[in-house]
Amino acid sequence: MPFISPTELKAWTHEIHYVVIGGGTCGLTLAGRLSEDPNVNVLVIEAGTHHVNDPLVDVPGNRGRALANPKYDWAFSTVPQSHANNRRLFEPRGKGLGGSSMLNYFGMFRPSKDDIDALEKLGNKGWNWDSLLHYMKKSETLVEFPISESDAVTFAAKIEREYHGTNGPLKKCLPREWSQLQKTFFDTAETLGIPRNPDTNGGHNVGAMTSLTSIDPTTGTRSYSSTAYLDPNLHRKNLLVLLDAQVTKIIFSKEGDLHKAVGVEFVKDNSLDRITGIQKDCIISTGSFKTPQLLELSGIGNPSILSKFDVETLIDLPGVGENLQDHIVLSTIAEVETSEKTNDDLLDPEFLKLHKELYETKKAGLLASGPKSAFMFVPAEKLGSDRDLISWQDQMHAGCTDTLAQVHPALRLGLEKQYAIQRDLFASKDQAQAEILDFIGHRPDPNSTPVLGKHYTSLGCALMHPLSRGTVHIASSDPLAPPEIDPNYFANEADLDLLVHIAEFALRMMKTSPLSDCVKEVILPKKEFLERGREGLKDYIRATCTPVFHPVGTASMLPREDGGVVDAKLKVYGTSNLRVVDLSILPLEVSCHTQTVAYGIGEKVASSTCLK
Numbered sequence: 176m177p178f179i180s181p182t183e184l185k186a187w188t189h190e191i192h193y194v195v196i197g198g199g200t201c202g203l204t205l206a207g208r209l210s211e212d213p214n215v216n217v218l219v220i221e222a223g224t225h226h227v228n229d230p231l232v233d234v235p236g237n238r239g240r241a242l243a244n245p246k247y248d249w250a251f252s253t254v255p256q257s258h259a260n261n262r263r264l265f266e267p268r269g270k271g272l273g274g275s276s277m278l279n280y281f282g283m284f285r286p287s288k289d290d291i292d293a294l295e296k297l298g299n300k301g302w303n304w305d306s307l308l309h310y311m312k313k314s315e316t317l318v319e320f321p322i323s324e325s326d327a328v329t330f331a332a333k334i335e336r337e338y339h340g341t342n343g344p345l346k347k348c349l350p351r352e353w354s355q356l357q358k359t360f361f362d363t364a365e366t367l368g369i370p371r372n373p374d375t376n377g378g379h380n381v382g383a384m385t386s387l388t389s390i391d392p393t394t395g396t397r398s399y400s401s402t403a404y405l406d407p408n409l410h411r412k413n414l415l416v417l418l419d420a421q422v423t424k425i426i427f428s429k430e431g432d433l434h435k436a437v438g439v440e441f442v443k444d445n446s447l448d449r450i451t452g453i454q455k456d457c458i459i460s461t462g463s464f465k466t467p468q469l470l471e472l473s474g475i476g477n478p479s480i481l482s483k484f485d486v487e488t489l490i491d492l493p494g495v496g497e498n499l500q501d502h503i504v505l506s507t508i509a510e511v512e513t514s515e516k517t518n519d520d521l522l523d524p525e526f527l528k529l530h531k532e533l534y535e536t537k538k539a540g541l542l543a544s545g546p547k548s549a550f551m552f553v554p555a556e557k558l559g560s561d562r563d564l565i566s567w568q569d570q571m572h573a574g575c576t577d578t579l580a581q582v583h584p585a586l587r588l589g590l591e592k593q594y595a596i597q598r599d600l601f602a603s604k605d606q607a608q609a610e611i612l613d614f615i616g617h618r619p620d621p622n623s624t625p626v627l628g629k630h631y632t633s634l635g636c637a638l639m640h641p642l643s644r645g646t647v648h649i650a651s652s653d654p655l656a657p658p659e660i661d662p663n664y665f666a667n668e669a670d671l672d673l674l675v676h677i678a679e680f681a682l683r684m685m686k687t688s689p690l691s692d693c694v695k696e697v698i699l700p701k702k703e704f705l706e707r708g709r710e711g712l713k714d715y716i717r718a719t720c721t722p723v724f725h726p727v728g729t730a731s732m733l734p735r736e737d738g739g740v741v742d743a744k745l746k747v748y749g750t751s752n753l754r755v756v757d758l759s760i761l762p763l764e765v766s767c768h769t770q771t772v773a774y775g776i777g778e779k780v781a782s783s784t785c786l787k
């Protein structure tokens with residue numbers, strides 16, 4: 176059944192129990208699981224299309240090529256970032272079934288136990304590591320290849336089976352090929368006090384490791400929420416999917432003091448349409464940028480913002496669109512001497528041709544896997560001296576005091592609690608404040624162009640727990656206009672200072688053996704920045720940093736008195752049946768890439784009694 180037109184939908188004589196708005200990572204996980212029960216009917220409404228059998232999506236080696244293409248990507252940009260040279264930063268988000276899991280870079284990481292236990296500490300009963308680990312495992316199947324004991328140790332790729340799922344719809348695997356430059360990265364990390372952590376999936380993610388990838392190794396294709404939770408279930412008569420339809424408003428009726436979502440308005444083929452008669456729940460799963468927009472367009476949010484665009488306030492909820500956090504990254508890139516092939520060699524037409532053939536004939540080679548890479552998660556104590564740590568804490572205190580003074584009074588209590596947790600994470604040697612992403616080759620960067628025939632290594636430097644808080648709000652009453660995204664990067668100076676130290680750590684790696692033995696020249700940051708020490712690095716960061724595409728927080732799961740938008744059952748305050756199920760509900764950024772958490776949230780909500 177699944178694909179249905181508005182006309183067929185109107186003629187459909189059965190009840191619709193659940194409407195899931197947004198067929199993305201969380202949305203399809205939830206819809207796939209809910210529709211396992213033949214007694215409930217689930218309708219997914221997705222603004223984009225079904226990218227089935229599309230090489231731009233499926234072939235791992237095409238990673239990044241669909242970015243900025245409106246068929247696949249919402250391609251948002253931020254407002255000018257006042258603490259980053261007033262630049263507008265590019266913010267891709269997947270459009271179409273699969274959402275951002277259809278566009279992402281395959282990394283399958285897990286947060287730390289403390290990152291997730293923080294959710295429960297912030298007042299959300301049942302949201303803890305043990306519970307989420309169970310659901311993250313439920314979503315996945317680890318496909319294993321034979322790997323020698325010595326390779327598993329050398330490349331920090333030892334599998335602890337108890338941390339991985341064996342029966343879930345999403346496939347994940349380790350890379351098949353290893354690079355000596357990865358070994359070099361791990362050995363250098365150890366010299367600097369960051370040991371290998373062979374399996375970071377059990378709640379302790381500090382250390383250096385090889386990442387699992389969301390790739391199905393049997394087909395050599397991307398595994399994502401559409402291939403995992405929708406495509407195998409297209410035969411279900413109780414699962415309906417309306418494509419190319421952008422939901423613009425939730426329709427409510429009054430149920431006592433509460434608002435009940437009874438239908439939605441959507442735009443398809445340039446005309447406005449609606450469906451009504453939702454029997455159970457209406458679930459918004461449109462991601463951290465579009466979810467607050469849809470809530471606001473529907474009359475839920477801060478009245479002073481809504482009134483500017485003539486939207487009548489139904490529920491006064493000032494937390495909507497606030498508390499935005501994202502990881503931010505800068506590039507350090509060096510030219511290296513190596514006899515190995517690196518990701519750079521794909522620039523060579525002959526080498527690329529060889530790998531295309533390998534892919535077509537055997538589903539093998541560099542196009543069948545994520546790029547050669549290695550990763551490291553680093554606690555604050557390894558990023559600076561004791562004096563630096565004290566100075567950061569002072570800076571954090573001053574910056575947080577400023578932010579607390581500026582936020583809406585209704586959010587203050589919740590933000591104070593978040594900052595208290597962030598201070599504990601910062602002080603712990605077991606919690607990561609930085610990620611170093613080693614791309615074995617020249618990472619795409621507009622500030623430097625790789626030269627064919629040369630080899631590079633890139634150490635991306637990312638900040639894990641930003642203190643700055645941004646916003647996403649409507650900027651127009653036109654529901655098809657993009658929301659105004661303001662991550663407000665570096666509003667808290669401590670974020671910038673910490674990122675400088677993360678960059679210094681990466682540059683220190685390039686000067687430490689064995690990595691230094693292969694480094695010929697540091698390409699980025701350019702000399703003019705490096706010559707000016709920390710001030711130069713600050714300027715470099717302001718001029719070049721980019722988001723890592725992990726936005727969270729804009730419909731935070733927190734008690735209402737703490738500025739929350741949804742409760743621990745993900746129900747929007749003031750409603751009887753409207754829920755948000757996507758990454759916007761995370762009140763605090765996690766110290767890793769975010770897709771595993773999205774799958775875990777979808778699975779958890781589908782299994783919980785709150786929707787039954």
Ligand SMILES: Cc1cc2nc3c(=O)[nH]c(=O)nc-3n(C[C@H](O)[C@H](O)[C@H](O)COP(=O)(O)OP(=O)(O)OC[C@H]3O[C@@H](n4cnc5c(N)ncnc54)[C@H](O)[C@@H]3O)c2cc1C
Nearest residue numbers: 197199200201222274275279280282422462758768769770
């Ligand atoms: C380029 C990129 C690379 C990334 N790389 C990684 C990585 O390597 N590892 C990792 O763990 N994470 C990665 N991420 C992050 C991760 O993919 C996301 O955090 C996660 O997929 C978000 O899931 P979500 O369900 O919150 O939202 P999404 O998956 O984005 O789903 C939102 C869905 O809602 C739809 N939608 C929006 N508005 C409407 C509307 N009004 N009506 C109908 N439908 C609507 C969208 O089209 C989309 O399908 C990356 C993200 C990007 C963009």
